[in-house]
Amino acid sequence: MYDITNFNEYQAEYKKSVENPELFWAEKAAQFSWKEKWNEVLKWNFSEPKVEWFIGGKLNITENCLDRHLKNNPNKTAIIWEPNNPNEQSQTISYKELHERVCRFANVLKKNGAKKGDRICIYMPMVPELAVAVLACARIGAIHSVVFGGFSFHSLADRINDADCNMVITADGAYRGAKEILLKAVVDEAVIHCNTVNRVIVLHRTGCEINMQPNRDVWWHEEEKNVNSNCDAEIMDSEDILFILYTSGSTGKPKGVVHTCGGYMVYTAYTFKNVFQYKADDIYWCTADVGWITGHSYLIYGPLLNGATTVMFEGIPTFPDAGRFWKVIDKHNVSIFYTAPTAIRSLEACGLNYVAPYKLSSLRILGTVGEPINEEAWHWYNKNIGKEKCPIVDTWWQTETGGIMISPLAGITKTKPSYATLPLPGVQPVLLDESGNEITGNNAEGRLCIKFPWPSIIRTTFKNHDRCRETYFSVFKNYYFTGDGCKRDGNGYYRITGRVDDVIKVSGHLLGTAEIENAINQHKNIVESAVVGFPHDIKGWGIYAYVITENKPENTEELKKEIVATVTKYMGAIAKPDKIQIVSGLPKTRSGKIMRRILRKIAENEIGNLGDTSTLLDPTVVDEIIKNRIN
Numbered sequence: 001m002y003d004i005t006n007f008n009e010y011q012a013e014y015k016k017s018v019e020n021p022e023l024f025w026a027e028k029a030a031q032f033s034w035k036e037k038w039n040e041v042l043k044w045n046f047s048e049p050k051v052e053w054f055i056g057g058k059l060n061i062t063e064n065c066l067d068r069h070l071k072n073n074p075n076k077t078a079i080i081w082e083p084n085n086p087n088e089q090s091q092t093i094s095y096k097e098l099h100e101r102v103c104r105f106a107n108v109l110k111k112n113g114a115k116k117g118d119r120i121c122i123y124m125p126m127v128p129e130l131a132v133a134v135l136a137c138a139r140i141g142a143i144h145s146v147v148f149g150g151f152s153f154h155s156l157a158d159r160i161n162d163a164d165c166n167m168v169i170t171a172d173g174a175y176r177g178a179k180e181i182l183l184k185a186v187v188d189e190a191v192i193h194c195n196t197v198n199r200v201i202v203l204h205r206t207g208c209e210i211n212m213q214p215n216r217d218v219w220w221h222e223e224e225k226n227v228n229s230n231c232d233a234e235i236m237d238s239e240d241i242l243f244i245l246y247t248s249g250s251t252g253k254p255k256g257v258v259h260t261c262g263g264y265m266v267y268t269a270y271t272f273k274n275v276f277q278y279k280a281d282d283i284y285w286c287t288a289d290v291g292w293i294t295g296h297s298y299l300i301y302g303p304l305l306n307g308a309t310t311v312m313f314e315g316i317p318t319f320p321d322a323g324r325f326w327k328v329i330d331k332h333n334v335s336i337f338y339t340a341p342t343a344i345r346s347l348e349a350c351g352l353n354y355v356a357p358y359k360l361s362s363l364r365i366l367g368t369v370g371e372p373i374n375e376e377a378w379h380w381y382n383k384n385i386g387k388e389k390c391p392i393v394d395t396w397w398q399t400e401t402g403g404i405m406i407s408p409l410a411g412i413t414k415t416k417p418s419y420a421t422l423p424l425p426g427v428q429p430v431l432l433d434e435s436g437n438e439i440t441g442n443n444a445e446g447r448l449c450i451k452f453p454w455p456s457i458i459r460t461t462f463k464n465h466d467r468c469r470e471t472y473f474s475v476f477k478n479y480y481f482t483g484d485g486c487k488r489d490g491n492g493y494y495r496i497t498g499r500v501d502d503v504i505k506v507s508g509h510l511l512g513t514a515e516i517e518n519a520i521n522q523h524k525n526i527v528e529s530a531v532v533g534f535p536h537d538i539k540g541w542g543i544y545a546y547v548i549t550e551n552k553p554e555n556t557e558e559l560k561k562e563i564v565a566t567v568t569k570y571m572g573a574i575a576k577p578d579k580i581q582i583v584s585g586l587p588k589t590r591s592g593k594i595m596r597r598i599l600r601k602i603a604e605n606e607i608g609n610l611g612d613t614s615t616l617l618d619p620t621v622v623d624e625i626i627k628n629r630i631n
């Protein structure tokens, strides 16, 4: 049950967490089951960086997610699974069953050679077995690296190779709306480029035809026949790695964000129950895919750590029609609903006819995550979904933070549309100016940094600690730098204004512009490209690509289609450019650096105010680009 029940308590908890963070978090951590207690709460410095929580503590997160609930509540539903196709049966899985399935599959992993510390890539549809696979890895101490099923072979291969995964868990195919996706075929293509993978475990989902490579590929259901469901949890150190999750950065190569067992457990559980004011009879639904951090922290770990009932949905918001979310809420009596602003905007655009048939009377609390929610969408959500009775929590956080950092506590913190409001206990945000000075006082704007560690802070980027330091800890000395711009209003409320680096949030998915450029450059007729974001009514940001061709294309529309197909095949449909402009040159400085600022302004159609272009190698390319810009 939640700790904070009113605003005074929030303030008291916050004060305590700042004055004595170690005592504060030790009290929270004591609520879990540990195999051995920690001997020191926290050691840290942001210069290496090195952050350790609950030092010397031994635990297994799955005992806290599963075994711990079996004594009092074995038959409580852990997962309600709603399939893509509304005519297929939904499933309910009790804590007892989930425990059994996790232990059984953990034995399958062991039988196939997996052991503590191994990296296992999970590339699966949103089916219960995905949660089982994640937890089974954690059970045996293998490090899971979940890759979103919408990524294509190259992105998958990159992630498998970076982590040196020796195993991939996948399915034959996936259902996504009206489409069927051939997951195993993507794995086959990826693994050609990965020489560490010696085992692929394949779940039977769609029954599509696949190729099983002898000595490498095995069926999930066949393997399960040969094992029992007793599996002791591996004893893990607090600071052993729980998982790696790749996130896009300013360079073309994604970063393997590392989270560890103890701190991640304590923080996701604490934030889940307090932000959503979770009660034992809630039915909680987070619509995020497990391939993203939100799915890790608030679909699987946070809810299960609290013994909650968590809904997992295989499909998409618009299939079979734009009323699907609302239908599922009524069907399963969802009381807490957590989704992304981009989903809200796209459903809003479909009109209220899709909302009208549903009562939505089970709803108690609403949440959003992933990007700023514009006021318009906030009001629509509040009025038409929450019926003006459900507090909305606008939760700001990142893959790197592991859990929610700035957010209202549902029904406790007074909300303000488009504001994530106040930091959670344990979180110390600051705004810095360009030279790295703290801007004190309210009515301020700057770069959002955090000046003290919280338990689920990123520990490193896998196999590349320098990159972790350079990206997050050396831009501003002794601060964790979020990469976000931020405003603080007169009441000290925070409003995140967006990224200040070369990553863009497209439909809530973080994508590096350099990654998209790499994909575009795979097309044989493209010599160079530059990608920037432009504001998009539904996606938040759209992708605008400027491309230089080697030979003048015979048919430009055809070329654009080919570029889109190339990006889809190589990286995934989420990275498809919305606008492609063929240019003869790009605005570059004398040292050859692309002036993205100018390209961004043109993409935003803000051509009156391009700033100084005199330092460009060839200022005339700008005129050409402006003239042919795509609106």
Ligand code: 7RM
Pocket: 247, 292, 293, 294, 368, 369, 370, 371, 372, 373, 394, 395, 396, 397, 398, 399, 400, 420, 482, 483, 484, 496, 497, 498, 499, 505, 508, 509, 510
């Ligand atoms: C959880 C997640 C992180 C980036 C972050 C922000 C943006 C996330 C909000 C938000 C405004 C929010 N992890 N962001 N939540 N911006 N208000 N409530 O999204 O690693 O994929 O992205 O997302 O820019 O830095 S993430």
